Each structure stands twice: as structure tokens, then as C-alpha cells.
Amino acid sequence: MTLDPIVTHEAFKEFERDRFSDVAQGYDRAIAVVTSQVNEAILDAVGAKCGLRLLDVACGTGWLSAAAVKREAIVTGLDFAENMVAIARVRCPKAQFHNGDAENLPFQSSQFDAVVCSLGILHFPNPERALAESFRVLKPGGRYALTCWTPPTRNPFMALILGSVQTYGSTDVNLPPGPPLFRFGNPTECTRFLSAEGFTEVSVAELPMKWTFSTPEDVMPTVVVSTARLGPMLAMQTDEQRRNIENAIIKGASEYATDRGVEIPASVMLAVARKP
Numbered sequence: 001m002t003l004d005p006i007v008t009h010e011a012f013k014e015f016e017r018d019r020f021s022d023v024a025q026g027y028d029r030a031i032a033v034v035t036s037q038v039n040e041a042i043l044d045a046v047g048a049k050c051g052l053r054l055l056d057v058a059c060g061t062g063w064l065s066a067a068a069v070k071r072e073a074i075v076t077g078l079d080f081a082e083n084m085v086a087i088a089r090v091r092c093p094k095a096q097f098h099n100g101d102a103e104n105l106p107f108q109s110s111q112f113d114a115v116v117c118s119l120g121i122l123h124f125p126n127p128e129r130a131l132a133e134s135f136r137v138l139k140p141g142g143r144y145a146l147t148c149w150t151p152p153t154r155n156p157f158m159a160l161i162l163g164s165v166q167t168y169g170s171t172d173v174n175l176p177p178g179p180p181l182f183r184f185g186n187p188t189e190c191t192r193f194l195s196a197e198g199f200t201e202v203s204v205a206e207l208p209m210k211w212t213f214s215t216p217e218d219v220m221p222t223v224v225v226s227t228a229r230l231g232p233m234l235a236m237q238t239d240e241q242r243r244n245i246e247n248a249i250i251k252g253a254s255e256y257a258t259d260r261g262v263e264i265p266a267s268v269m270l271a272v273a274r275k276p
């Protein structure tokens, strides 16, 4: 039986909304420190400065919004996971935060000078609709920037986690089907996606970042309690598969041991464009 795409989209959204709310604190501790490594590059790309009206779509726990407030931009953040927004409000009292859906923005057209979306686009079941919404609320001449994980071939962290699952377990677990994780980590596809919506001056660049853990043993437990899809995927393996996957992750992570702990390289694709 083929499921109606609207039904599967709603099931996926409900799963993600609940899951991100459940892991909000873990996300803030373990992942936002990683994703925020590219925040200044994103803000530079959209020219964030004093007085710029900036919308942060899928703002999570508010680190990018906070960095924009530091530049004295007038910041609005939006995310559909209640607990993410609650943390963002505490982190960044000078920004305005909304609990809402990126695919249906509660804002008037042409309201913002810039729209940013860091590591959100890969979570939207209908990214075309989310992009159209961001385009709509952006003023003509305004800049848009998104980031997305690069695929395992260029991303040792993703290669380690997903490669270990593929070798010793199964990625085919009982989770609501979601959009592809790495679609927009492909520069050609990312450029096509933005151009198809009507954006011009599209440019893409790969930015390095790194995941830091105290020990190789910390990697899998951290991923399990702080990520939306990887965590449940790891938790849903059989006991034996989980043991084998964990051993593989520990072994792989040990190769990245340094004096400062375990530092596993990763990267994101940053895409920037202008609304004509």
C-alpha cells in the first residue's frame, strides 16, 4: 500500500516535533556547540549588522539568533519544537521567538531583510514549500542562507556513524519516512533548488566543523540522546547489532584522539542567494 504523501509528511513532522522537544537539552549541550561553529559565516553571508531584520527559521535553541542579536540585528526565530523555543527564549531574551512550522510561516510577505536556516532544510518533508515561504517573507533584494550536512563521502563524522550502522546493523528501522539527509549537501542540487524558487546570485561553499568528545566511548551515547533521527535509529537496533555498532564507533573515533579529546571532522554546505 502506498501512503498518501500528506499523511507521511504529517507523521514525520509529528515524530520530529516530539523528538526535538524531548532532546532539546541534550541538543543544546552536544549539538548546538557543533552547529554554531558556522554561525558567523552564515551571518556574514547575509550581511547581518545593526538594524537588519533577520528571520532564523528552525532556530533550535537559539545560538544563531543570539549571534545575530550580538551584531544588533532585529531578530525573529521560529521553530516547531516547544522545548527548543523555550531554551532559545532564555538564551536570547532580545529576540522574538515563535512556535511555528517552517512550511507555513506566520509572517507577512516581504517582512525581513534576511532569512537564515541552519541545518533545518533537511528536516522539512516539503523543502520546496518551506523555501517558498522563506522567499515570500523576504524583501526584494534580501539575502537568504541555508546550511545542510555534506554526505558521508566528505564528512568523516557522518561516515563513522552511518557506516557503522550499515556494516553492523540496519538503517531500515521503523521510523516515519523522512526526506533525504544529504540532498542539499550536493552543490549542484542545492543551487538548482534555490534557483528554481526564483533566487538569484546563488553561491555555495563547503565549511569545515568538528565534533568534540571527551573519549571515544562518549560518541554513541551522545548521539543517542541528542539527535532526531540518528539517535532513534541507533536505539532501534538489536542488542547484538548495537554492541557491534558501538564497538565500531569507538574504534573509528579512537583514530581521531588528540590531546584535547576526540575531534572528528565534519562539514556543511553553506548556500547563499538573493531575492531579486
Ligand SMILES: C[S@@+](CC[C@H](N)C(=O)[O-])C[C@H]1O[C@@H](n2cnc3c(N)ncnc32)[C@H](O)[C@@H]1O
Pocket (backbone or CB within 6 Å): 013, 016, 017, 020, 021, 031, 032, 035, 036, 057, 058, 059, 060, 061, 063, 064, 078, 079, 080, 081, 084, 100, 101, 102, 103, 117, 118, 119, 120, 123, 124
Ligand atoms: C538540526 S536542528 C537545527 C537547529 C539550529 N538551527 C542549529 O543550527 O543548531 C533542526 C531544527 O529544525 C526544527 N524543525 C524541524 N522541522 C521543522 C518545521 N517543519 N518547522 C519548524 N521547525 C522545524 C527542529 O525542531 C530543530 O530545532
